[in-house]
Amino acid sequence: MHTSSLESWNDGAAKRAIVAFVTSAATEESPGYVPPRDRVAVFDNDGTLWVEKPAPVQTAFVLEKLAARMKADPSLADAWPYRAVAARDESFLHALEVQDADAVTSMVQAIGAAWEGTTLDAYEAEAARYLASWRHERFGLPATGLVYQPMLELFDYLRAHGWRVFVCSGGGRDFMRVICEDTWGLPRENVIGSAPEFVWRDGEPVRRAALHGPVAIGPGKPEYVLARTGRLPRFAAGNDDVDVELLASARFALLVVHDDDVREYAYTEGAERARATAGREGWTTVSVKNDWKTVLKERSDGEEPE
Amino acid sequence: MHTSSLESWNDGAAKRAIVAFVTSAATEESPGYVPPRDRVAVFDNDGTLWVEKPAPVQTAFVLEKLAARMKADPSLADAWPYRAVAARDESFLHALEVQDADAVTSMVQAIGAAWEGTTLDAYEAEAARYLASWRHERFGLPATGLVYQPMLELFDYLRAHGWRVFVCSGGGRDFMRVICEDTWGLPRENVIGSAPEFVWRDGEPVRRAALHGPVAIGPGKPEYVLARTGRLPRFAAGNDDVDVELLASARFALLVVHDDDVREYAYTEGAERARATAGREGWTTVSVKNDWKTVLKERSDGEEPE
Structure with a gap:
């Protein structure tokens, strides 16, 4: 299922642009040549590598987690952002969905406090348990089945041409590291992004409340790529407004456009600036509807979702 | 010169322990088996990968740099740690040499301020120019000629057995990234450690004064390894007291003991705790004098230093 031939891509403008760029980057005589050491490709995760609607699994x-904490300590329900979570405040959840900076910051603080003092092993076990039981409300699939098959093929295609592939997730590095090896075929060190500081207790790393670095959205994304790889990406893929800075930092930018409400979801909200920039800057756009023969990894037998 | 046969290692206890560990780690039926995803090897830099006496090149x-800043702004000479630098205060320089926490912190702040506002490209060009002109006062070699040949062979040997090799330097990530590809054969993303935050100005990353994370000494080392690789190292190499936490976090710990004042330097200061711990914990120690046939990369023709 995991091939390097881009076989889930229709032979359209997006695939042709990818192949032209990657081929040229690997050709020493080409003006588009990229020396091997600079072949850093970076992908956003939610909405770029897997389905993010109606809400990302993370x-x-x-x-x-926040609901469980409120149950254990009802006084929390008066504090922000617990109050909004408890009340299922639509405007807050919406702000979170479009990655509004204030909403994200308040959630980052709540997340920091919720897992403060948790060992890395315990956190990973908790994430793995959640992932094992969670199912997508429409597709009935586990989160790892919501990964876009064409993107896995693109990983392989890039690697076959000497690229190192990284995932930079605003949603949180350590959650993704639980699945990166089996689902993406990427080592943990190639997963970067928002993460807490750790302290050592009895030789074990324990989460602190504070983040180690910025939140990996907006300008935080290229900052993480630079910190991690020592370079800015030459190839980047994203899908919404918090990916604009990452995409702008790359030589080749790929923007996923969610326009397929039959096989996935169709939405523009939170991606308005990204799409306008793509038009202006000549970024390559991927229409889920037209560019992908197969969308979901678990549906790659051609089966249509209900 | 760069082989994978450990040919610069004498056939002593250190080489035998390394070969036994690495062979066992690669053998699925062995109790010492390490799954490929966990094969993370981490090396300290100064004194572990290259000569750090009389002072590390960085x-x-x-x-x-600090002297040049004082020349441009003489009022700085009253401020700490400039005052100590200007006066060539032996006790301060000594505290720095043994990586005393207060001395290191004051230098980190001075370094942050000295390069604040410098683009990454400009910083790298400055480091490259310095490295091109600097020569070791005793050996007359450039810094990259001070790299220990046996360690380059160990990199190759580990990689040939499926290990990913990282360097974690307290001295500063971005300085090392200037030389890592050509000198160590490591991609930039495998060099981790102390580094500043960056802001973006006109699309270019510019150094901020603040560090992005802790200083990569003591407990900062395993913290960086965990942040970058998602795991603690299974193989670690160091040489002094600020490497103890890194070494203690690994399954196999290698401590370089500087005991060869003919081909390198003999010293114990700053490594007392590391050596005591090595004895207690059964770490593998490497005697420069007895375990290495060749010491310096640039001397691997067998030529003796003057």
Whole structure:
């Protein structure tokens, strides 16, 4: 299922642009040549590598955690952002969905407090348990089945041409590291992004409340790429407004456009600036509807979702 | 010169322990088996990968920078740690040499201020120029010629057995990234450690004064390894007291003991705790004098230093 031939891509403008760029980057005589050491490709995760509607699995994971904390300590329900979570405040959840900076900051603080003092092993076990039981409300699939098959093929295609592939997730590095090896075929060190500081207790790393670095959205994304790889990406893929800075920092920018409400979801909200910039800057856009033969990894037998 | 046969290692206890560990780690039926995803090897830099006496090249680089700043702004000479640098205060330079926490913190702040507002490109060009002109006062070699040949062979040997090799330097990530590809054969993303935050100005990353994370000494080392790789190292190498936490976090710990004042330097200061711990914990120690046939990369023709 995991091939390097881009076989889930229709032969359209997006695939042709990818192939032209990658081929040229690998050709020493070409003006588009990229020396091997500079072949850094970076992908956003939610909405770029897997389905993020109606909400990313990690958002569900966090909201369940906050709900459990409120149950254990009802006084929390008066504090922000617990109050909004408890009341299922639509405007707050919407602000979170479009990654509004204030909403994200308040959630980052709540997340920091919720897992403060948790060992990395315990956190990973908790994330793995959640992922094992969670199912997508429409597709009935586990989160790892919501990964876009064409993107896995793109990972392989890039690697076959000497690229190192990284995922930079605003949603949180350590959650993604639980699945990166089996689902993406990427080592943990290639997963970067928002993460807490750790302290050592009895030789074990324990989460602190504070983040180690910025939140990996907006300008935080290229900052993480630079910190991690020592370079800015030459190839980047994203899908919404918090990916604009990452995409702008790359030589080749790929923007996923969610326009397929049959096989996935169709939405523009939170991606208005990204799409306008793509038009202006000549970024390559991927229409889920037209560019992808197969969308979901678990549906790659051609089966249509209900 | 760069082989994978450990040919610069004498056939002593250190080499035998390394070969036994690495062979066992690669053998699925062995109790010492390490799954490929966990094969993370981490090396300290100064004194572990290259000569750090009489002072690491990066210390010289920083002191020259601070001197130039004082020349441009004489009022700085009243401020700490400039005052100590200007006076060539032996006790301060000594505290720095043994990586005393207060001395290191004051230098980190001075370094942050000295390069605040410098683009990454400009910083790298400055480091490259310095490295091109600097020569070791005793050996007359450039810094990259001070790299230990046996360690380059160990990199190759580990990689040939499926390990990913990282360097974690307290001295500063971005300085090392200037030389890592050509000198160590490591991509930039495998060099981790102390580094500043960046802001973006006109699409270019510019150094801020603040560090992005802790200083990569003591407990900061395993923290960086965890942040970058998602795991603690299974193999670690160091040489002094600020490497103890890194070494203690690994399954196999290698401590370089500097005991060869003919081909390198013999010293124990700053490594007392590391050596005591090595004895207690059964770490593998490497005697420069007895375990290495060749010491310096540039001397691997067998030529003796003057």
